[in-house]
Amino acid sequence: MEKNKKVLVVGSGGREHAIVKALARSPQVEKIFCAPGNAGIAEDAECVAIGVEDVDALVSFARDNAIDMTVVGPEAALAVGLVDAMEAAGLKAFGPTKAAARIESSKEFAKQIMTKYNVPTASYEAFDDFGKAWEYVKNRPLPAVIKYDGLAAGKGVVVALSYEEAEAALRDMLLDSAFGKGRVVVEDFLDGPEFSFMCVVSGSKVYPLAMAQDHKRAFDGDKGPNTGGMGAYSPVPFVSDEIREKALREIIQRTADGLVAEGVPFKGVLYGGLILTADGPKVIEFNARFGDPETEVVLPRLESDFYDLVEAAVEGRDCETKWSDEAYLGVVLASEGYPGSYKKGVEIKGLGNVNAEVYHMGTKREGDKILTAGGRVLMVVGKGKTIAEANAAAKAEIEKIDCPSLFHRTDIGKASL
Ligand code: AMP
Ligand code: GLY
Numbered sequence: 001m002e003k004n005k006k007v008l009v010v011g012s013g014g015r016e017h018a019i020v021k022a023l024a025r026s027p028q029v030e031k032i033f034c035a036p037g038n039a040g041i042a043e044d045a046e047c048v049a050i051g052v053e054d055v056d057a058l059v060s061f062a063r064d065n066a067i068d069m070t071v072v073g074p075e076a077a078l079a080v081g082l083v084d085a086m087e088a089a090g091l092k093a094f095g096p097t098k099a100a101a102r103i104e105s106s107k108e109f110a111k112q113i114m115t116k117y118n119v120p121t122a123s124y125e126a127f128d129d130f131g132k133a134w135e136y137v138k139n140r141p142l143p144a145v146i147k148y149d150g151l152a153a154g155k156g157v158v159v160a161l162s163y164e165e166a167e168a169a170l171r172d173m174l175l176d177s178a179f180g181k182g183r184v185v186v187e188d189f190l191d192g193p194e195f196s197f198m199c200v201v202s203g204s205k206v207y208p209l210a211m212a213q214d215h216k217r218a219f220d221g222d223k224g225p226n227t228g229g230m231g232a233y234s235p236v237p238f239v240s241d242e243i244r245e246k247a248l249r250e251i252i253q254r255t256a257d258g259l260v261a262e263g264v265p266f267k268g269v270l271y272g273g274l275i276l277t278a279d280g281p282k283v284i285e286f287n288a289r290f291g292d293p294e295t296e297v298v299l300p301r302l303e304s305d306f307y308d309l310v311e312a313a314v315e316g317r318d319c320e321t322k323w324s325d326e327a328y329l330g331v332v333l334a335s336e337g338y339p340g341s342y343k344k345g346v347e348i349k350g351l352g353n354v355n356a357e358v359y360h361m362g363t364k365r366e367g368d369k370i371l372t373a374g375g376r377v378l379m380v381v382g383k384g385k386t387i388a389e390a391n392a393a394a395k396a397e398i399e400k401i402d403c404p405s406l407f408h409r410t411d412i413g414k415a416s417l
Contacts (some may be wrong), residue, residue: 011073014361015292026307040360117258231412329390338375
């Protein structure tokens, strides 16, 4: 096999850092660019200063540099039609079209697909009128699950334990237009452990990736506000092979087939945010892209060629994947205050002493200093024969990082230790 492929990765977080590292292991990949990247990614790829939503500049860059494949990380780039534009220019891109990405960007579209194609999920009603929504919610049992219909960076979901809280959430979303436009989905509360099942999908073809579990709340014991994710691990022992097969068949495959039948075939990563209820796995949400931080613990377990998998999906051909049995566990170091407001530009010391993979989520280089540049800043990933070993490895290495403005959870993976 010739090492001659040029790849452009779009994004600037830990997910893109993991994608870059996985591509760098491919025997076919010669050169990796990342737009815009970050201080850590710059060590593994050539960063180019183009924003993820600057579609015209990304297409020109890919054309001018004879890029063989563009791998799109963030949903924002999908939602502005980056993949559509690449394809219109005759360029290959891994990720769904804008229309197919609505499985993530519109909660209501996702629910319609799931209802029509019999994909297990909570039953729901959609509203854009506050009075009607409140009338519906106050006559139903608590907790009330209220979701803003649109991209809200993981913050548009309220699981209200009281009617006062539910009413306030509906007011926020429908009357104060806190997120821009008023439309909500109200759904049944589901109970059970959550897990992330990411599958590469190409039309009706599904190539499952290893399972992971994310930890969305900011603080230990699943306390505090929802975040983008504070840590993750893979594999997930409480997801048996039988549950995995069921999720693959009844959730991912039915959704992929449904999108084909609707005329919006999906290509890219279909990420099932699933919950294991007493009635089996059900969908909490779909994402149209790799999860962050799940990708940082899943892709390192891929032993086969990641570029081949990406290309197979884009070309619609078969591809076998091979996975390591090792466990990976990653802890996110975030800026004090995240997911609310936080300081940036604080120096991070000690990175050179860390003997584990460190994925940069939000960092910037200034001279020879690495500075914080985001809410989620770094993810330290330990590996081992067991999740407990991986956890111990991550914890020991985090101690070596010296930055006064970072905090992290200490209970990642606890449910599976
Ligand atoms: P989402 O952005 O849809 O993933 O929701 C964020 C979080 O809210 C999820 O990870 C769940 O913990 C919780 N959640 C969302 N929908 C439900 C539901 N129907 N039942 C219980 N919890 C939910
Ligand atoms: N970790 C959750 C997400 O990527 O949406």
